[in-house]
Amino acid sequence: MKIGMNAKLILALSVIILFSCSVTGYLSYRTHLQLFEEEVSGQYAKANEQAMANLELRIQEIYRISNYIVFNSVIEKVVQKLMTRSDDLFDNYVEHEELQSLLRQVKLDEPYIQSVYFYDLNGVNYYYGHIDETIGRLDDAVFADVKRNVEQSNGQLIWMRKALANPLRQGETNDYIIASRWMKKNKSLETYGLLVMVIDDRLFAKTLLDLTKGADSNVFLYEQRNELLYADNVSAPLPELPEGAGPVFVRREGPHSFLYAVNRSPQSQFTLVGRTSLASFHSKSKILLDISLYSGIGAILISGALIALFSGRLLRPMKDLVKAMRRMREGDFDVRVRPRSRDELAFLGESFNAMADNVSSLIREVYERQLSEREAELKAIQAQLNPHFLYNTLNGLYWKLYVQNDMETANLVSALSGLLKYSLERVDKHTVLREELRQIRHYLDIQDAFMENRFHAEIEAGDDVLDCKMPRLLLQPIVENAFVHAFRDRTSGKRLTISAERRDGLLRIVTTDNGSGMEPDQIDHILSAASDEERMPIGLRSVIRRIELLYGKPYGLEIESVPGGGTTITLRLPYDPVSDQHTA
Known part of the structure; x- marks a missing residue:
């Protein structure tokens, strides 16, 4: 399929226009996207920082309540009485009621604390407050894990996330946050028990609500050991933070890009990771790219119409040149082109005429050279006959000497003949x-x-x-x-x-x-x-x-x-x- 010059011009111009518009639109799109991402990143980082500051206040409040319980001398005496007179039911009841009244203030100060447990060093539970009836006693596996983590600490509050059984519904579990620490005597600082507090997720959910308003937005809170403590969506995949990543960075995950904000509290050593999708931002910025592409398509249509209207007169000298070249290809070396203008196409026509003259001259020279080469080839063949004639002569001489029994001379001639043949x-x-x-x-x-x-x-x-x-x-x-x-x-x-x-x-x-x-x-x-x-x-x-x-x-x-x-x-x-x- 042959494509005419008009079509080629339209195609070439279309490619140029489309490429220029695409590059311009893409650069505008990328510039706008970069500026927009920088602005959104700054705002998201500030929101993450503010949320971390609010979380720090809630965490410090839990620390304050745990200090109130651990260092309260009255609570210490009551708990130690429970540990020493565990067989006296009436005394136990009295001590429990006294603890209930002492811990009532805890419920008022922090309503998200669902239950409080006191254990001795052997793991015997002497008290648990049913602030939330859906939480029962801790099973052995949960308590063993809590105690193991507390034993690795230096007395500070240890946070973790655990699934606890619901005593009201058989086989059902709910996720809760557990904060635990050793209980020490006020005077001797001797460890005598273990405090375990069960806290509702809402302690963090309300504070982090602003970071999860956007589509595909998630928050992840890690405790001081970098274990997940809270996530707004437990089914969301946990982010893998690259080493050396800054407080704010963008990473592509699958077909979408996500903006990450990471903030670590120097007091509690908690880490808050916020993630939000940039898909909606990208779709808005892509409008600039679409406008550039549509503009390019419109320019192509207009340019194609103009080329179709004016290309006939502009390309007539080119058509004459093409016809002359076809005639020369068919063997007519006398064809010439008559220039119609004084532009570059006229120069091409004059160059074609000069080339036609040179081709005619070269054809004559090549014909004469071929005749000379054939004559030289005949002479070279004649020159090759002389050594072969000498070899055949020596071979005949050998057999003559051999018949005459002159073996010494015959062998000498044979050696010379073989050497000559080898060299040929x-x-x-x-x-x-x-x-x-x-x-x-x-x-x-x-x-x-x-x-x-x-x-x-x-x-x-x-x-x-x-x-x-x-x-x-x-x-x-x-x-x-x-x-x-x-x-x-x-x-x-x-x-x-x-x-x-x-x-x-x-x-x-x-x-x-x-x-x-x-x-x-x-x-x-x-x-x-x-x-x-x-x-x-x-x-x-x-x-x-x-x-x-x-x-x-x-x-x-x-x-x-x-x-x-x-x-x-x-x-x-x-x-x-x-x-x-x-x-x-």
Whole structure:
């Protein structure tokens, strides 16, 4: 499906307008949202702080009442009498009534205290005041947990939340807040009992009502041990506060963001956590983003109508240029464009005409070049026939000498023929070490036939390296270098050793001669290719260069030499054996 220029212009402009409006609207939305969140955060933090201050007053009132009970000498005497005369029912009744009258003021001062219990150190309950009839005696499990937590304290009031059984309805429990502390004698401060107060949730609910008015708003109150003491909605998941979080922060939970306010009282060590959803605030701020998007859509419709009206005249030169390019693609290289204006489209038309002239000229040049290349190819094929002709001639000469039983000359011709055939193969075609060493033996046979002074050559290679792949004609320049340069001034005792082995995961081929050796600057000359005047550095440098191009580091060539003491050349190649290699 082809899309016209008009449609492309409308589409491009639509994308630009829509993108600009979207970015502008989004930035406005984010800026407004950030400012709004900062304002709401400040107000919510102040409300949380004020609620914590009001809670602190209620908590301190409970502390005051517990101090009144614990340090009241009359209550101390009555409780101790109950503990010592527990079998006398009448005396117990009298003491209970006296406690009831003493604790009546507690009910008046703090109506949210539902029940009061006095226990001795052995856990025997000597008194409990039924201020609320829906609360009975504490069961053993609840009392054991209360006592365990109080034992870990230093005498301060310990708060906790517990589910207590309802004596009026079998199997039903209600959640209450329990505040407990040790009872001590006024003079000796000796602990003689345990005070337990059961408090209604409304002690905190009324104070925290303002923080829970919003939708999806919750409050969580933690006591001094950071255990949950009160929550407006017990089914709401408890918040996990990140470490190092500030007093006010925003966190995303699921699809919505929530504003958190955390306030810790330095007196009671209580922590109040308020949480409210920002979904309603975000929905109001999103109106700015919607307005920007609708404005962009309106601008797109208006721009599309204007482009459709005026694009015909503006794009006529472009249409002429497109027609001319189609004709050129079909093979008409004589087509030209007539400029209709003096703007950028006219420049494109003139450039097209210049390009058409250049294309015609290039076609003629390419045709002539192809003719020249075919002629050069024919000459190259003719040049390749000469070495093959020489190889075939040597092969025929070998068989003639073989028939005449001139085996020494025949073997020499065979070695020369094999070496020539090996060298005619493509250099980039890999061989194996076995074949490379066989051609080195051919070369040594030829040198042995022509040299007046005999030499001794040894070739050693284990079976595990003979079938390793390696580049073709890599050893011949090294061996030739020994005869041309190392043995040049030596008349007798010439010795050449070639060994191959696997070491450190590499194929190492070492060539050692006892020739004239080299100076250190000559070695640097060869390794750096600083001189190309002699054959020796050219041959060795070609070996070094081929290894660099084919393998790179850590593979390469090393030269160790002592002037007058011989030379050792080590090749480091990849150890790459072949599994099925047929060799001659």
